[in-house]
Amino acid sequence: MGIESIVLELMERIKVLEKKVVCLEEKVMFAPEERVAVTSEGAQTSPSKAHKVSLTQSARDYINEAKVAARERGETSIVLLCNDIQKALHVTNRPRNICIAMYDSMTNPKDRVLSAPPSGFSTTVLVEYFLND
Secondary structure (H helix, E strand, O other): OOHHHHHHHHHHHHHHHHHHHHHHHHHHHHHHHHOOEEOOOOOEEOOOOOOOOOHHHHHHHHHHHHHHHHHHOOOOEEEEEHHHHHHHOOOOOOHHHHHHHHHHOOOOOOOEEEEOOOOOOOOOOEEEEEOOO
8 A cells, every 4th residue: 555545445434523523513503402311300302491409408318318318217227338329329429528427417416427527528438417406
């Protein structure tokens, strides 16, 4: 293969890649209208019609639901681990968001952090929530 044929082949590959880039750019441009969001009632709507829930808010909701379920089982406290909440929400590498939600959910004066690194944010953060008023 001569240099000319190699250059021509590379030029053809570049053309194909440029077309793919254009297609991807068009998909990104139109993606927001095509995406589907879930409302708090479980109905699917376009994002313009449903408010988007942040990961931190989803974690807060999960923690509150866990507290309610534990209270209904007659427990006086519940211990939650950041990593377990991440798994339940099907996310990874987001301990900061989850930990913020965990700290925000410490509404009872008896609630306490059982384990946390100096930064306060880690998958190993462990919080005990007391359920009695």
